[in-house]
Amino acid sequence: MKQIYQRPMLAASLALAFLAPSAHALTFVLHDVSAGGMSAQQLAAFQTAANYWSGKLSxxxxxxxxxGFNNLGQNILGSTSSTFAITDYNNIHNALLADASSALDNTAMAHMQSGPALKFWATQGDGSSRFDNDGSANNIYLGMTTANAKAMGFGIGTSIASPDASIVFANAYAGDFVYTRAGGIPSDxxxxxxxxxxxxxxALGFTSGVDDIDYCMAPRNGAACGISNTADRFEGDWWYEPLDLFRYSAAGVADVRVGGTPYFSVDGGVTSIAPFSTGTEHGNGWQASHFGPNQVNLMRPFVGDGEWYDASNKDLAAMDAIGWDLTSPVPEPGTWAMLLAGLGLLGWTSRRRRHTSHPA
Known part of the structure; x- marks a missing residue:
C-alpha cells in the first residue's frame, strides 16, 4: 500500500512580521475529529508520535x-493534508538566515541562491525539461506548510478551528495497526x-512541489493544473516548497524535475545526504515528498510490516535545513560524505507494506 500524503486543504494568510520567542518549546494541540471519538490506544499512539517531535525540535x-479515525469510503486507508502559506523567496531566505543556529544551517545559507528569483532545472507543462531562469511567478514564490512557516518565525494564525494539518485514518483499516511498541511489533x-x-x-514541512508537477503533467489540465498543456503553463503560479531548495542532481545543479536522480544536499549539491523519491506517475513510483525507498529513514515512502523506527539523522537534517531547530545537532555537513561511505555497504531488505489511500 502506498503512503497517503496529499496537497493542502487550504491556503493561509502569511504575516511577514516575525514572532517573538515564547517560553514554551514545540507544542502540539491534537483535536480528535473522529465520529464517536478515538480509542484510548489510538489517541495515546498519536500523542506519543507528537511527543517524539516535541523532543527533537525546540x-x-x-x-x-x-x-482521528473515520469512515472514509471504500478502499481509502486515510487522508493527510496540510494548510499552506505562500510568500516570495526573499522572505524565506531572510527568515532562514535569521533562524540559522547550527553548522548545517550555516552551510545551507552559504550555498543558497541569492534571489530574488530562483534558477533551477524543471519539468514543464508538456513534460519537457529546461533550465528555468526567467523570473516568472514559479521562480519567485514558494508555498510552505503553516507549521514550517511558524518554525521560520512567520506569524501564522492557525487554531483548533483552523488547524495546520489534518491526519485521519479509516476505521475499516484500524485493525492493520498496532498502537504500542511494548512487546515488539507483530510481523503482520x-x-x-x-x-x-x-x-x-x-505537516512540519517535508513536502515537495514536484508531486504537483508530476500530477499535472500532460494530458491533465483545468483549474488545478493550468488551462492548457503548453510548456509554459506552470510559469504563472507557485509550485515549489522550502525542501525543494535543497533538491540537487549534481554539484551546482538545482533540480526540481520529475524523475531523474535528485538528492538532498545542503552544500549546493556537492554532498548527497540522501536520495529523494521522484514522483508517483512519471518518476520512480513514489511521491517526491519523501526520501528514496531504499534507505531506512522515517520520511521514506513506506513502513514495513513488523518494523518500527524514528527519525534518522538525515530526516532531522532536512528539518534543520527548512527552519526547524534541533534539540541535539546532527553531524556537520563536512562529515556526511565520510558517514555515507561507511554506510554504503549496508543494504536493507524487508517485506514491505506501502501506505495508500487506495489499498490493493
Whole structure:
C-alpha cells in the first residue's frame, strides 16, 4: 500500500512580521475529529508520535492538528493534508538566515541562491525539461506548510478551528495497526506510531512541489493544473516548497524535475545526504515528498510490516535545513560524505507494506 500524503486543504494568510520567542518549546494541540471519538490506544499512539517531535525540535511554536479515525469510503486507508502559506523567496531566505543556529544551517545559507528569483532545472507543462531562469511567478514564490512557516518565525494564525494539518485514518483499516511498541511489533502489523510520526513530518514541512508537477503533467489540465498543456503553463503560479531548495542532481545543479536522480544536499549539491523519491506517475513510483525507498529513514515512502523506527539523522537534517531547530545537532555537513561511505555497504531488505489511500 502506498503512503497517503496529499496537497493542502487550504491556503493561509502569511504575516511577514516575525514572532517573538515564547517560553514554551514545540507544542502540539491534537483535536480528535473522529465520529464517536478515538480509542484510548489510538489517541495515546498519536500523542506519543507528537511527543517524539516535541523532543527533537525546540522551536517555541504551537502546531494544531486534526487527528482521528473515520469512515472514509471504500478502499481509502486515510487522508493527510496540510494548510499552506505562500510568500516570495526573499522572505524565506531572510527568515532562514535569521533562524540559522547550527553548522548545517550555516552551510545551507552559504550555498543558497541569492534571489530574488530562483534558477533551477524543471519539468514543464508538456513534460519537457529546461533550465528555468526567467523570473516568472514559479521562480519567485514558494508555498510552505503553516507549521514550517511558524518554525521560520512567520506569524501564522492557525487554531483548533483552523488547524495546520489534518491526519485521519479509516476505521475499516484500524485493525492493520498496532498502537504500542511494548512487546515488539507483530510481523503482520504496521507500527502506528511510526506512521503517525511520518505523517506529522509532512505537516512540519517535508513536502515537495514536484508531486504537483508530476500530477499535472500532460494530458491533465483545468483549474488545478493550468488551462492548457503548453510548456509554459506552470510559469504563472507557485509550485515549489522550502525542501525543494535543497533538491540537487549534481554539484551546482538545482533540480526540481520529475524523475531523474535528485538528492538532498545542503552544500549546493556537492554532498548527497540522501536520495529523494521522484514522483508517483512519471518518476520512480513514489511521491517526491519523501526520501528514496531504499534507505531506512522515517520520511521514506513506506513502513514495513513488523518494523518500527524514528527519525534518522538525515530526516532531522532536512528539518534543520527548512527552519526547524534541533534539540541535539546532527553531524556537520563536512562529515556526511565520510558517514555515507561507511554506510554504503549496508543494504536493507524487508517485506514491505506501502501506505495508500487506495489499498490493493
Amino acid at each position: 522551536d517555541p511554536v504551537t502546531i494544531y492538528l486534526d487527528i 502489523k504496521v507500527d502506528f506510531i511510526t506512521v503517525a510520526q511520518h505523517e506529522i513530518g509532512h
